[in-house]
Amino acid sequence: MNRKSFDLRATPLERMRAIGARMTERSKPPTTVQISDVSCAFDNREIRGEWLQAGADKGVTILYVHSGGFCLEYGAPHRGLAARLAVGVGARTFALRYRLAPEHPYPAGIDDCVAAYEWLLRETPPERLIVGGDSAGATLCLESLIRLRGRGKPMPAAAFLLCPMGLDLEFSADSYKEVASKDRMNSVESMRPYAALYGRRTGSEVLNEDLSGLPPTFIQGGGDEVLRGDWERLERRLTEAGGEARLSIWPGMWHTFQCFAPWVPEAQQGIDEVVAFIKAHVRANH
Template structure:
């Protein structure tokens, strides 16, 4: 049984990342509190997320994008395996397109193709629609001949990644070679996050507000459903897992909680809490200097578990 917390380059975040956190606390967090969680408010939120990521984490030029209608899109090319990427944003706000900055960098750094899933979004589609689409995408990759698949995801995509790995394990099916999770959402009741917020306010959104967004996906489901509320039995061994979270975000608590669950089942987990970083800081390289080094660590982890040493760092 191994549970490792890896040291990060500094005990403090860069001045730019700390300044970004302060700015988010007086702009993003108040805005997130007033946009309605329905109808036009959902549309507005989707536009804000799409435009923000396009500016703060644009796609790398020259990386090939290939759309697969009804499933998602390929980013880049390569050999030796594939990364299946699951975007986050509360099951309702983002898409494969909004995350091209992150997926293009992962493709270049790993030398692998990345397939980003366009799963159905809440509130139009509720649980288990997103999880079912992720499972379908994984099985589609297997049918394409991919035998070594790393599943990566951020925020709600992290929850979807763990659900997929657990379902495959419990069915006795071949699972991912590894998991890479950025700021994973694990406790959908947000209780872990609420406890964290009593110690340090998240600069981007409150735990109460985040729970209201997540409930648009889960409200019709049994909250005790094992696909929503994870429990790990002695046979629920996940593949080697890397978890990265920001020290300034409330979901650092979920990252630590998930690492504990993985450890309790005998799994291998590397946990990195990057000081003073916000939620999914890896997606904001224009704003946050630590985004590049964090993604480089993730790329190295991917290649290690696919049996290759290739690694290229990009800004």
């Protein structure tokens, strides 16, 4: 990527949607997995997404929630990440296509994630179920787990949050200033419009919620991200609430760098780290 000539922070929503659509149209599906579309009704909601199956079914299911600032569609980079997770774990991954803002603002995305999790629970015991996502999708996962816990639903074996974005919609961490010169994908100025389109009022962010009773959580992100102060706070809050949390920062990496496998070696290495965490917790619960 030529970081001087292409700055994602200056790219408006409609152009980003068009770029994503073109990338997906021109891409070839991963050959390492079998892919099948899903569209079905469940609990008066529509479940949309796709299954990515890697080899023999070992009984492990991953619910993957994609990135996109709460506003951008599931596309080729997300499919590649979901496929690599399925292959690494030896699992089947359900990649959810949740409703997007601004057409469907907060809490529509969370509603869809909760419905998808409950739908998966029909056939997968919670100790064989993993929940995770990247960027805005990671935050949707966390918010969904909080709601599910409040309903008394069983928690999954573990959760993974890759470069979570939207944890603090007031952008108050010191890292928003300290890392600003390094981060070529996100800034307060670029994220604020997405936060406004999402529609969750400031002061009600997930970091202010009760984080007790959540599953073991792995947080991973790039060292060149303004968001990393939020991740540090999240790890601390989860631990203080009595949970298991681990934060892994990859020096020199950018937002959702995991989607850049196989072109960037660190991307696959980061995915391998996530896979190891998942396998350890599925094995511990089996």
